[in-house]
Amino acid sequence: MTTIIKRLFIYTLLIFFILPMITGVKTASAASNDPLNLEAEAAILIDAETGKVLYEKNADKRLGVASMSKMMTEYLVLESIADGKIKWDQKVLISEFIHKLSSPNLGLSTVGLTEGEEYTVKELYESMAIHSANASTVALAELVAGSEENFVKMMNEKAEELGLENYYFVNSTGLNNSDMLGRHPAGTDENEENLMSARDTAKLAYHLLKDYPEVLEIASKPELNFRGTVYKNFNWMLPGLIYEYKGVDGLKTGSTNFAGYGFTATAILDGQRYISVVMKTPSQAARFTDTRNILNYAKGNFGKTEVVTENKAIKGNESLAVDKGKENSVKVAPKNSLDLVIKNGEEENYKAKVVIDKEKLNENGELTAPVKKGDVVGYVTYEYTGEGEDLGFLYKDKPIKVDLVATEDVEKANWFVLMFRSIGDFLVGLWDGITSTVAGWFS
Structure with missing residues (x-):
């Protein structure tokens, strides 16, 4: 009985003292493997011209992406405009559902859309891209695809077309479906959110900038004047905002309780454009300080070299x-x-x-x-x-x-040349054979 008690005592010591020490060592080791010591759970830095990866941290881990998924909505809207399916000055009539979704009482990003009022595609797009307006996003999704359900199918199809691998779109906004007033897209769960990896988010940003560079004309605006009311861009690294960083001109922030705070940034530093992504940071400030650290790393450690x-x-x-x-x-x-x-x-x-x-x-x-x-x-x-x-x-x-x-x-x-070349090759071969044979006689 005494032996059993001694063993139990030893096991207790192992559980309460030694195991936490081992875990602590592993945690410290994992943290030390990140040269930038970011707070983000996942991150990536790429050259925007070639897609060369310059830094990554858990880049293939699928996480909540929140409103950064609006970049896919932006892509599909810009594609529809380029294809002539919709126009910038086209009017969109606001339904009762869109009006309710834009209510400030919900605590969601909004510019307040009035039921029965008409807004242009450009007005809705600007409010989505600059102030991350969710109701505006759904209104555009319905315009492009007829319903948000159809639009979500387009999002997933486009993701596959662009070569994304770790993604899952359930709505056009990046909200949790539970915030959609019971009108989340059919076929999706009421508590689901959009998911992406940092690498796939960077891929999306990479294609958005490559295929529709005009996206920056709007994304770079520090504020939105929407029918007389001024709204700040949630990208606080733009000129004049509190985390201003020279060279930053886009691209999209996002946050939910599930996703934490994320930010896809793009900047021109010393003539070179970069794209960075941070996901699941613990605060508003952290997503910008992490991004600042990544951009400082890009600026101080990399340069363009002609290899060929x-x-x-x-x-x-x-x-x-x-x-x-x-x-x-x-x-x-x-x-x-x-x-x-x-x-x-x-x-x-x-x-x-x-x-x-x-x-x-x-x-x-x-x-x-x-x-x-x-x-x-x-x-x-x-x-x-x-x-x-x-x-x-x-x-x-x-x-x-x-x-x-x-x-x-x-x-x-x-x-004629080919004939004599063949004869020459034959004679050379014959001579080589003779000399090899004669040489063999004396070896």
């Missing part, structure tokens, strides 16, 4: 053999330059890598004449040769590359 130079041959891959041509080879070079945003001091660790299109070659590894100047014969990408970690790109299965092309014409040789 346009029309400059890659050493060791200056030419390719050509069969049946007037010349036996053709010079090749990159069609365009390839620039990468690289961490300072790492420039020498990024080398050009040539990949030849084997389908263009015969069984002897040669091109077949004729070859025209500009013919694509492969591509040039890069390889990292350093000891650190290269985080790759947003789309890991799509390496950045530029075409490798012929820089001159090689015409096909005429039959």
Whole structure:
């Protein structure tokens, strides 16, 4: 009995004293692995031009995304305008439901839309993009798709089309469905919220800026004047606001009890545009201080480097053999330059890598004449040769590359030349055979 009591005592010590110490060590270790010591549960920093990932923390963890999911609504609205399906000056009649959803009494972001009143698409879009107005967002969703239910289907379909992987859209706003006054989209649970990973949120922002750069004309406005009432942009890092950061001109904030506070920022720093995402920070202030730390990191540690130079041959891959041509080879070079945003001091660790299109070659590894100047014969990408970690790109299965092309014409040789070349090759082969045989006699 005494032995049993002793063992129980030892186990108690393990549980109450030793295990917390081990857990504490693990927690401290995990925190130390984040060089920026962010409060955000997940984050990412990318080069907005190429999608090169420069920093990440739990970037593939699916979390509540809140109103940052409005970037998808913005994308689909801008796409509908570009396709001519709706117009900026088109009038939208406000229904009873939209009016109720815009009531200040709900405690949601709103500009107060009046039932029976008409507002232009641009007015609704600006209130959504600048002040994150939820009722305006639903009104636009209904306009584009006929119902918010249909719009949610469009959101998920577009997410798949854009190559997002860890996402789940249940409404157009990013609210919890329980805030939708019992009118959440059919087929979704009344307590669900939109979910995305930091990487997918960055992908969405990346495509939004690439496909519709005009998005920044509105997102960059520090305040909204909506029919005589002024509303501040929730992006407090814009000029004149309390966390102003030089270079920031977008893009979207978001917060719910479930998602915490998130922020997708974009900024031009020293001529280079970056996109950053922070998710599930504990406070309004934290999402901006975390973003400031990420942008400081970008500004102080990275620069653009030309890894591949346009029309400059890659050493060791200056030419390719050509069969049946007037010349036996053709010079090749990159069609365009390839620039990468690289961490300072790492420039020498990024080398050009040539990949030849084997389908263009015969069984002897040669091109077949004729070859025209500009013919694509492969591509040039890069390889990292350093000891650190290269985080790759947003789309890991799509390496950045530029075409490798012929820089001159090689015409096909005429039959007479080809005949004598064949005879010459035969005689050379015959001579090689004879000399090998004779050499064998004396070996």
